[in-house]
Amino acid sequence: MTHGADQPLPDAPAGNWVDRHAPVAWRPYLRLARIDRPIGWWLLLLPCWWSAALAAVALGKEGPDPWQLLIFMIGAIAMRGAGSTYNDIVDRDLDAKVARTRHRPLPSGQVTARQAAVFLMAQALVGLIVLLQFNRFAILVGLASLVIVAIYPFMKRVTSMPQLVLGFAFAWGGLMGWAGLAGRLDTPAFLVYAAAIAWTVGYDTIYALQDIEDDPIAGIKSSARLFGRHARVGILICYGAAVALVVGALLLAGAGIPSYLGALAFAGHLGWQVRRITPGDERVALMLFKSNRDAGLLLFAGLVLDALIAAG
Incomplete structure (x- = not known):
């Protein structure tokens, strides 16, 4: 008998459909793929959507x-699941030492x-089928990301x-969205990619605040431990860089007012997160993440509205 059989995970939303409705035999696999925690695939997907828009x-x-x-x-859900499963295979011994993951x-x-x-x-097969729906250039760009995905867990x-x-892995959509539509990569795509990297470092530092006490025991390093009591400043710098890079991408792409309003709303939300950071409060850290x-x-x-208005 397993000692953690069918136990909901602490960072999964309460009452999620996996815990409530999925067949018991499926639940461990759905949890491996993080289907009970959809925020992961959202964060993988959004740079794709930004870049495409x-x-x-x-x-x-x-x-x-x-x-x-x-x-x-569909690809983000599949590849987030594949990446999480791979990460859990590599980290299974470390995860056993951390309260949130054991x-x-x-x-x-x-x-x-x-x-x-x-x-x-x-x-991974589902992800490959999705990737093959794009043009040849985008397919090559997508395959190049596998090197980063492979080394991340270590x-x-x-x-x-x-x-x-x-960030290098999760932000890859900043390149994929542009490549999928344009069949090439232009400077704004690289700026979106860089912005998404900075954003990822910021939000994942907030996420890592949950494990700041257990990580040293398990020998796990993180930006939250590196920044220490200056975590708020470190996150602010990351978020500030993300916003500046987004604005640079908008300028080079010839974006209009709706895009800048979207960037302003994005910046405002990130600023709210920084203000709400509460050291030692795991619940707030998870909510902000x-x-x-x-x-x-x-x-x-904002980007979609800009495209619709400009084309209309």
């Missing part, structure tokens, strides 16, 4: 292609490493800034 603005399109937005979502399916014994590996391959053992490597979905959607809404 800004490319539409720059190219005079009437908004981003709805079909591409949909397959970006009841995950692998360290708790609900799933074996071999079963998780098979599940990983199934999710970074928390060797660097105090694993969040930066996570999850709120980044809304921050990202505010920017995306």
